[in-house]
Amino acid sequence: MPGDRVFLASSETLSRMLSAKRVSETGSAHIGSLLTREPGEVPVVLSVRDVVSTHLAILASTGSGKSYTAGVLIEELLNSYNRAAVLIVDPHGEYHTLASIQGDKTFSGEDGYLPEVKIYTPDRIRVRFSSLTDADVRYLLPEGTSDKMLHFLRQAYRSLRERLTAEGRREYLYSYQDLRDEVAKQQYGKDDRDAGDGGNVSSIQGLLWRLDSRFDRNDSIFHPHEHLELTELYRPGRVTILDLSDIEQQEQQVIVGTLLRRVNKARVLTTRGEAASGENFLDYPVFTLLEEAHRFAPAGASVVSTKVLRQILSEGRKFGVGIGLITQRPGKLDQDVLSQCMTQIIMRIVNPIDQQTIAQSVEGAGRSMLAELPALTKGQAIIAGVGTNTPVLCRIRPRITKHGGETFDAPAEWLKWHSEGESAKRSQNNAPYLKPTSEKKPEKIGNIRI
Incomplete structure (x- = not known):
């Protein structure tokens, strides 16, 4: 009423109002x-519980602290009051500093619990060839693959699957060579009239050349029988980091697509009681954090990982498959994917297209909230959605582990290069860019001095 005294809310009152949980409480x-x-x-x-089951989006411009914030979240998930099963898809190799969590007593439990960290470097990553769909293989083929070649590829896939079914192989385990043989068989036709068709033969040979250039390589990540076991990638109390930094982008998308298909299938079958053991048995919820998420679900482009992401984001809650998306360009992320993330951590964003994307795709992102985005500084965020009781302006807490995505101080590095200590070190190592000691004049070939 007019004339009533108004008091500033106490910290305790605000804490109860803003947050669904208390510090260090389970969940x-x-x-x-x-x-x-x-x-x-x-x-x-x-x-x-709400963040993981209904999915998370961390949205921020470069240098605003999105990876740092993700590191804070991982620390909380690995603490003794959560002990989550977490996988980080790391395209840049910047999450390796989380290795310091391993065995850190800061995160320990009274029962002796200590968190684990497992890092898969690019040379250790394997995808079993039989886990690829024909769509995955088509996506990996180079540009210029004709419709006729793709027709022969589909025919070979169908024929291979039918043969494996007739042989009683339930898991359809096969290698690249098995598929190649099925493709090559089509050169000879089903009867004499088909044999010798020059157009078909040239198309099939062209398809075989394209397949070999992608899959028949010593450094190929696609293996006849090896792959990453789900129970090794996901285990309660462990964060697994999948370092994709030396793998090309198309292969990164296929790795993520096949992995998410497998984990979603395993959780569905386990939840329904259709798998009690084996590689399709995964009897605990899991959480996957995708850095540079716009690579795996780009707006306006068809990539193999987008479809499975849409499926998990819309249905994964029922089966315990949680997804976290991190991106610096919300405008480049598929809008169906972004709109399914029910908790949002939004940091400084200046680009008007990205702001408009957030306004259209993120529930609870009102006009007053969007007006704050350009003014936020590093480490400040707006948190909204089901993970918190109400949208809140937040100062991200300091990390316990070291951050691996720090911005280089270029002027300091340049000055360091000219320091006496660095000059002496280069001299000792006989660096090739040191000034030559001889006074020999440069040779001249034509008009070029060398």
Whole structure:
């Protein structure tokens, strides 16, 4: 009423109102503190159950702290009050610093629990060839593959699957060579009239050349029988980092597509009681964090990982398959994918297209919230969605582990290069860019001095 006294809400009142959980409570993720109060005064704590089951999006411009924030979240998920099964898809190799969590007593439990970290470097990553669909193989073929070649590829796939079914192979285990043989058989036709068709033969030979150039290589990640076991990638109390930094983008998309298909199938079959053992048995919920998510579900482009991401984001809640998306360009991310993320951590975003994308795809992103985005500084975020009781301006807490995505200080590095210590080190190592000691004049070939 007019004339009533108004009091500033206490920190305790704000904590109860803003956060669904208390710090260090089972299922909590202490992500930071309320920006409008002193650091640490009003903790902002997310509900891990809601974040994981209904999916997460971390959206920010370059250098705003999105990877740092993801690291804070991982620390909370691996703490003794959560012990989550987490996989990070890392296209740039910047999450290796999380290795310091391994055995860190800061995260320990009274029962002796200590978190684990497992890093798969590019040379250790394998995809079993039989886990690829014909769509995956078509996607990996170079540009210029004709419709006729793709027709023969589909025919070979169908014939191979029918033969394996007739032989009673339930898991359809086969190698690249098996598929190649089925393709090559088509050169001879089904009867004498088909044999010798020059057009067919040249198309099939062209298809075989394209297949060999992709799959018949010593450094190929596609293997006849080896692959990454789901129970090794996902285990409660472990964060697994899939370092894809030396793998080309098309192969990265196929790796993510096949992996997510496998884990979704395993969780569906296990939940329905149709798998009690084997590689399709996974009896606990899992969470996958995709860095540079716009690579795996780009807007306006058809890639093999987009379809399975859409399926998991719309249905994964029922089967315990959680997804976290991290991107610096929301406008380049498939809007159906982004709109399914029910918890959002939004940091500084200046690009008007990205702001408009957030407004259209993120529930609860009101006009007043969007007006704050350009003014946020590094480490500040707007958190909204089901993981918190109400949208809140948050100051992300300091990380316990070292951050692996720091921006280089270029002027400092240049000055360091000219320091006496670095000059002496280069001299000792006989660096090739040192000034020659001889006074020999440069040779001249034509008009070129060397």
